[in-house]
Amino acid sequence: MTHATTVAAATNENLAHVSNVLIYSAMAVYLLAFFALMAEWLFGSRSKVARTAAALTTAGEAGAGAEGGAKAAAPAVTVRSQGGTATLERPKAAPAVVTRAAAGSRDVPDGPGAAAGDEQGDLYGRIAVSLIGLGFLVEAAGVVTRALSVERAPWGNMYEFNITFSTVAVGVFLALLALKKNVRWIGLPLITTILLDLGLAVTVLYTDSDQLVPALHSYWLWIHVSTAIFCGAAFYVGAVSTAAYLFKDSYEAKLQRGGTPGRFATSVMERLPASASLDKFTYRMNAAIFPLWTFTIIAGAIWAGDAWGRYWGWDPKEVWSFITWVAYACYLHARATAGWKGRKAAYLALIAFGCWLFNYYGVNIFVSGKHSYAGV
Numbered sequence: 001m002t003h004a005t006t007v008a009a010a011t012n013e014n015l016a017h018v019s020n021v022l023i024y025s026a027m028a029v030y031l032l033a034f035f036a037l038m039a040e041w042l043f044g045s046r047s048k049v050a051r052t053a054a055a056l057t058t059a060g061e062a063g064a065g066a067e068g069g070a071k072a073a074a075p076a077v078t079v080r081s082q083g084g085t086a087t088l089e090r091p092k093a094a095p096a097v098v099t100r101a102a103a104g105s106r107d108v109p110d111g112p113g114a115a116a117g118d119e120q121g122d123l124y125g126r127i128a129v130s131l132i133g134l135g136f137l138v139e140a141a142g143v144v145t146r147a148l149s150v151e152r153a154p155w156g157n158m159y160e161f162n163i164t165f166s167t168v169a170v171g172v173f174l175a176l177l178a179l180k181k182n183v184r185w186i187g188l189p190l191i192t193t194i195l196l197d198l199g200l201a202v203t204v205l206y207t208d209s210d211q212l213v214p215a216l217h218s219y220w221l222w223i224h225v226s227t228a229i230f231c232g233a234a235f236y237v238g239a240v241s242t243a244a245y246l247f248k249d250s251y252e253a254k255l256q257r258g259g260t261p262g263r264f265a266t267s268v269m270e271r272l273p274a275s276a277s278l279d280k281f282t283y284r285m286n287a288a289i290f291p292l293w294t295f296t297i298i299a300g301a302i303w304a305g306d307a308w309g310r311y312w313g314w315d316p317k318e319v320w321s322f323i324t325w326v327a328y329a330c331y332l333h334a335r336a337t338a339g340w341k342g343r344k345a346a347y348l349a350l351i352a353f354g355c356w357l358f359n360y361y362g363v364n365i366f367v368s369g370k371h372s373y374a375g376v
Contacts, residue, residue: 015149016209020202022142023163027198029135030191036128037188041271043124125184129177132187136170143167149209155225156210158364162201165360166194169233176237183281185272189240220303227296231289232356235328238285239353242346245278249343279342282349283335290328297321320359327352 143164147154155161173190176183251269254261261269272278300321301311312318331348334340340348 012149012209015145019142019146019149019209022138022145023198023202026135026139026142027195027202029131029138030195030198033128033131033135034188034191034195036124036131037191040124040128041188041268125187128187129174129184132170132191133174136167136174139163139167139170146209153221153225155221155229157207158205159201159207161225161229161360162197162205165229165232166197166201168229169236170194172230172233172237182273182277183237185244186237186240189244190237193236218303218306220299220306224296224299224303227292227299231293231296232360234285234289235293235353235356238282238289239350241278241282241285242349242353244272245275245282246343246346248272248278249275249346275342279346282346286328286349286352287332290332293325293328297325316363317359320355320363324352324355324359327355 143154143160146160146163150156155164169190173183173186176186248269251261251265252275273281300318304313304318305311327348331345331352334348335345
């Protein structure tokens with residue numbers, strides 16, 4: 001009996017070691033993908049830069065022409081007489097005036113970097129996506145072997161939550177690409193933050209593979225925490241899009257004012273989708289995931305009733321989950337009823353994701369409560 005137990009324990013330790021090796025291997029593959037993405041952004045799509053400026057100028061000229069109406073079709077004619085000779089003189093056309101459209105409503109094409117562009121950029125981008133796919137498979141294998149090492153769900157502590165969260169975030173990105181969504185531009189900020197997340201996981205947050213406390217031995221662990229991880233990954237993608245929107249909106253506004261952004265800003269901003277596209281993408285991501293986040297809170301309350309005898313006890317994790325729900329509800333309500341689009345809505349979306357991020361890291365690390373059973 002003792003011998004069998006020792007063998008089982010050794011096997012678990014071996015699987016835990018394999019999991020660690022796979023996680024480090026995934027980080028190495030993601031690092032290669034990072035370099036490929038940098039190459040795409042630095043060397044690809046050079047010939048198509050400044051499409052936003054051209055589009056805004058064209059739109060401004062068209063708007064000025066439409067505003068002129070019949071006057072533009074039949075301009076005033078001035079008759080001058082000089083030396084007995086009459087001449088017809090048409091007035092010089094007034095310069096086109098480009099006015100700033102309502103936030104999120106500009107008719108601007110997406111930048112070429114949103115889905116590669118020229119042949120060279122497309123090559124680097126395809127290599128990067130292939131490496132990201134490989135890294136996803138390796139990291140997913142690391143998560144699975146971690147689960148097998150203790151025969152439970154692989155999210156019993158912050159280390160396991162981190163590696164699972166980063167895996168799902170990459171999976172969401174790849175799923176959007178598979179659905180033919182114009183999101184390749186997300187690859188660079190995604191992989192950058194994934195590397196930081198995994199670096200934090202394997203250093204500061206690392207926890208040895210171990211069993212859970214009795215309160216966590218429930219099928220609700222699979223349901224509640226898995227949906228929370230998926231919601232967080234989707235909210236993260238929406239937050240990246242929100243941040244990109246704010247930069248792109250400022251860039252387009254500067255062009256409309258007649259300003260000249262620097263070469264680096266132009267090179268980066270022209271590879272992003274138009275601000276209107278980013279604003280719409282952010283809203284759709286947050287709106288689609290919000291009902292699932294609502295279910296996450298309800299599932300957690302049901303689990304709390306089974307484990308602790310009460311559905312709600314104002315535990316810090318419960319409170320911040322609800323605060324996050326309220327923040328995203330305010331964002332969606334403002335978009336639907338108050339007509340908030342553009343920068344106001346973007347700020348609300350970032351505040352909401354900040355609440356989720358604090359619930360993810362801050363509550364577990366800095367606040368004590370019933371959800372502190374697993375340490376970090």
